[in-house]
Amino acid sequence: MTSVRKALVIGGGVAGPAAAMALQKAGIEAAVYEAYADPADDVGVFLTVATNGIDALRTIGADRDVVAAGFPTPKISLHNSGGKYLGGTNTGATLPDGTESQTIRRAVLYRILQDEAVRRGIRIEGGKRLVAAQRTSDGVHAVFEDGTEATGDILIGADGIDSTVRKIIDPASRPPHYTGLINLGGYTDGVPVDTESCSYSMMFGKRAFFGYAVLPSREVWWYASLPHPKEPQKGELDAVDGLGWQRKLISFFEHDSGPAVELIKKTRNPENLRATTTRSVPNLATWYNDRMVVIGDAAHAPTPTSGQGASLSIEDGVVLAKCLRDLPSPERAFAAFEKLRRPRVESIIKVAGSINNNKAPGPLGAAIRDAFTPIVMKLMANSKFMMSQYDYHIEWDEAVKAA
Numbered sequence: 594m595t596s597v598r599k600a601l602v603i604g605g606g607v608a609g610p611a612a613a614m615a616l617q618k619a620g621i622e623a624a625v626y627e628a629y630a631d632p633a634d635d636v637g638v639f640l641t642v643a644t645n646g647i648d649a650l651r652t653i654g655a656d657r658d659v660v661a662a663g664f665p666t667p668k669i670s671l672h673n674s675g676g677k678y679l680g681g682t683n684t685g686a687t688l689p690d691g692t693e694s695q696t697i698r699r700a701v702l703y704r705i706l707q708d709e710a711v712r713r714g715i716r717i718e719g720g721k722r723l724v725a726a727q728r729t730s731d732g733v734h735a736v737f738e739d740g741t742e743a744t745g746d747i748l749i750g751a752d753g754i755d756s757t758v759r760k761i762i763d764p765a766s767r768p769p770h771y772t773g774l775i776n777l778g779g780y781t782d783g784v785p786v787d788t789e790s791c792s793y794s795m796m797f798g799k800r801a802f803f804g805y806a807v808l809p810s811r812e813v814w815w816y817a818s819l820p821h822p823k824e825p826q827k828g829e830l831d832a833v834d835g836l837g838w839q840r841k842l843i844s845f846f847e848h849d850s851g852p853a854v855e856l857i858k859k860t861r862n863p864e865n866l867r868a869t870t871t872r873s874v875p876n877l878a879t880w881y882n883d884r885m886v887v888i889g890d891a892a893h894a895p896t897p898t899s900g901q902g903a904s905l906s907i908e909d910g911v912v913l914a915k916c917l918r919d920l921p922s923p924e925r926a927f928a929a930f931e932k933l934r935r936p937r938v939e940s941i942i943k944v945a946g947s948i949n950n951n952k953a954p955g956p957l958g959a960a961i962r963d964a965f966t967p968i969v970m971k972l973m974a975n976s977k978f979m980m981s982q983y984d985y986h987i988e989w990d991e992a993v994k995a996a
């Protein structure tokens with residue numbers, strides 16, 4: 594039985610509200626502190642919550658609105674720059690009631706999870722950027738940028754890839770790894786594409802990677818990964834305006850077949866296009882101390898290629914709540930949490946990392962990639978690894994044993 598009564602959760606993205614709801618279910622009070630005062634904007638545009646993420650939300654009864662706001666995208670087909678089909682794969686399994694992986698705008702996912710937490714009586718405070726936290730004799734003391742403070746028994750860092758909590762736990766922790774790619778995405782209506790509704794089509798272009806999902810309405814949500822070998826300096830990407838990015842994107846895809854250029858040209862509100870870097874946290878040395886722990890991207894950020902970042906973050910919140918419910922001290926709960934989670938998340942990050950290397954190879958690399966991709970896709974499609982990724986299920990009533 595736990596000694597923890599009150600948790601301070603830092604970050605109101607995906608992992609934070611999911612963890613807070615799971616903690617409440619485990620009988621632990623949680624308050625969420627989010628840096629931004631207003632709801633998240635549309636940076637990072639959209640993402641897939643895979644069936645393992647939906648299943649984890651279902652464990653805490655928070656899946657329904659997410660599924661209602663998304664659209665199913667169970668399949669991906671992959672092509673080369675000439676339009677040749679290289680192979681296909683799934684984005685998840687099918688849950689017993691027929692639910693499949695869902696694509697949803699990132700900002701909508703944030704809002705739904707926050708609203709659901711608030712509806713359950715969980716306090717979410719905006720405009721609270723954590724700047725410092727210390728262990729006290731019997732808990733933790735957090736300080737926010739606006740000068741306010743909070744105390745609790747434990748502090749959970751769900752504060753994303755640039756986590757402050759990660760640095761507080763281990764000031765020597767390495768910064769996120771930059772993968773050499775930048776990402777952009779947008780939404781387009783009225784461009785006919787030769788792809789079934791509710792599926793993804795992706796292309797290894799000559800110079801960059803392009804993917805899009807088709808909604809039942811035939812609206813298209815697209816994204817691109819462009820090579821950018823040197824990690825951008827702060828402000829460098831924002832120095833290019835939306836129309837500048839649109840021109841750049843067109844130049845990257847103008848020699849490829851497929852609808853990329855048309856989709857980019859007709860994208861809605863091109864002035865809003867913004868680029869973000871693709872980074873990962875592949876193997877963080879220290880996840881916790883005796884009173885603080887990191888979860889989600891703060892602990893283990895995969896690149897978007899995995900399609901698993903949000904799902905793993907939700908799983909983390911649920912598993913951590915079980916560990917805190919069942920083990921007598923925070924430190925033993927955190928140790929059990931790390932033991933249960935690290936092998937899974939790090940193997941997923943590793944596989945996604947190797948796919949990233951294929952997104953922007955030279956001409957010889959591209960030829961080799963295109964020759965081997967069909968074989969690899971076939972081997973991967975129903976592999977034990979892929980199935981273990983999607984079939985992951987958290988048994989809420991099963992007790993957690995000490996690590």
Ligand SMILES: Cc1cc2nc3c(=O)[nH]c(=O)nc-3n(C[C@H](O)[C@H](O)[C@H](O)COP(=O)(O)OP(=O)(O)OC[C@H]3O[C@@H](n4cnc5c(N)ncnc54)[C@H](O)[C@@H]3O)c2cc1C
Pocket residue numbers: 603604605606607608609626627628629633637638639640641642643699721722723724751752753754755756757776869888889890891894895896897899900901902903904905906
């Ligand atoms: C372009 C792109 C595409 C992606 N595609 C997918 C996909 O298809 N499928 C998928 O599963 N994942 C995808 N991801 C990854 C996914 O978005 C992340 O893994 C997921 O959002 C991680 O959730 P999180 O709660 O850990 O972190 P975040 O969602 O980043 O949330 C962290 C929150 O903490 C807040 N915060 C930060 N610092 C502080 C502080 N000091 N004090 C208080 N609050 C703070 C932030 O404002 C934010 O709200 C993608 C990511 C990108 C960039």
